[in-house]
Amino acid sequence: NLNTVFWANNCLHQIPSVLGQFVVSLRLLDLAHNQIAHLGDELWSLRSLRDLSLAGNRLREVPAAIGNLKCLQQLWLHGNMLEELPEELGELESLAILELHHNQLRALPLMAMVRLRKLNWLFAHGNRLDDGPGLMRVLSRLPRLKIAGLGSNFLNLENVELKGFRASFGLGWNRGLKPKDGVLSEQLTTCDFFWDRMITSDADYPDGAHQHDVEVPDDKLQDTLVVTFSAQGGPVAQGQAEVRALRDANLKVDALYVCDPANAWYLQDPAFGWQGLRYFDDKIRKVTSRYKRVFMWGGSMGGSAALLFSCFADCVHAFSPQVDLAFTWPTFASAEVRETFRSRIEESVQKCRGDVTVHVGEENHNDNRHAGALHRKVKVHLHDTANHNTMKHVKQRGKLLPLLKFEVLNLMMS
Secondary structure, eight states: OOOEEEOOSSOOSSOOGGGGGGTTTOOEEEOOSSOOOSOOGGGGGOTTOOEEEOTTSOOSOOOGGGGGOTTOOEEEOOSSOOOOOOGGGGGOTTOOEEEOOSSOOSOOOHHHHTTOTTOOEEEOOSSOOOOHHHHHHHHTTOTTOOEEEOOSSOOBOTTOOOSSOSSEEEOOSOBTOOGGGOOBSSSEEOOSEEEEOOOOSGGGSGGGOOTTOOOOOGGGSOSEEEEEEEEOSSOOOTTHHHHHHHHHTTOOEEEEEEEETTOSTTOOOTTSSSOHHHHHHHHHHHHHTTOSEEEEEEETHHHHHHHHTGGGOSEEEEESOOOOHHHHOTTSSOHHHHHHHHHHHHHHHHHOSSEEEEEEETTOHHHHHHHHTSOTTSEEEEESOOOSOHHHHHHHTTOHHHHHHHHHHHHHHO
16 A cells, blocks of 8 residues: 655665556655666556656656556656657646756657646756747647746747746746846746836936846945845746835835746856856846845745855845755756855855844754754744745745844844
8 A cells, every 4th residue: 555655865776676566556756866767667557656756867768658657747857868758748637747957858749748738837947948939839828837947948039929928937048038128027037137226217217228227326226135036947036025015114125136047056057057156146246236235035946045145145034945955956967066056155154244044944854954054153043834935934924024124124224
């Protein structure tokens, strides 16, 4: 009657044949972050399987037999070396979540994708996808699709109408997008950076400048800047509603929204290299250096970013951040890249001009491991939850906005 198997991070080179004994009962199988290069026949006999994770392995192909898993609802294939997917993927008619990011996919099987009528979550950023019009046309026909993360690909979106979709699309770092016309919202994201200033009228902009221009006189800026970081596999621009609420409470703040189209912990750059920290450093420093006070915050990968760039801040709140990628994705990028990430967080936190607070769920073991790896300067606040999404937990209890108001007001009065 075994129904759940967690065999992640076990240096497995092949799928254990013992799984064949549980073809009827097994519902969840997690084989992430191993060294599996080939998928044996025993996997395709698990006809009751609903959740399958093969993330972070060494797969170069997925056999056509994937179509045998008719009950599959979640399929996690990110972090492999896949170049293509079989048309039989379309036989997974119960599939709701499909994670394909950080592979080498040049195309998705469009005839298969259009059959995934129950799909509501697609992450395919960090690949080599290049058929922008075709892919967008297919995805627009999926009735349940809610979020599609397609950033950091080669999609040509120059002549694609990007407004009016039911789903939310993350499309930054693709071809044909004009930075001047970039959008960063909950519904659509086509850029990585949006500076939202409290300028009351167009007359305040010199020579017809608009929000994407950085050459705005200092006397048109507020004294305090709120910087919100988010991941951007799907366009979840966390913080916009909260900034509006701060302003409604007569707190005069400018805002900077920063996201990572590659969903790679801000380590990658638009040229698909690993110079992301330098890229974002330059952009963030240029803006934050013009303010007297800077408040930074974010959740999960956005929380990591708040720590990565805390050296530019006077106060930081990070919700459930990843601090050491060896705890989260031990096969991500290279050991050198992972160490650069860890050491940068440690150095940046020490350089923060004020308090750094990290929020984690008291019962979430992995998030507590990350918090425990932080410098002693950091204050750790435990919340009564096992959920990784601590920000959502705090928000649902009506505590997030009061916290932000208190911290920003305290900073403004300091």
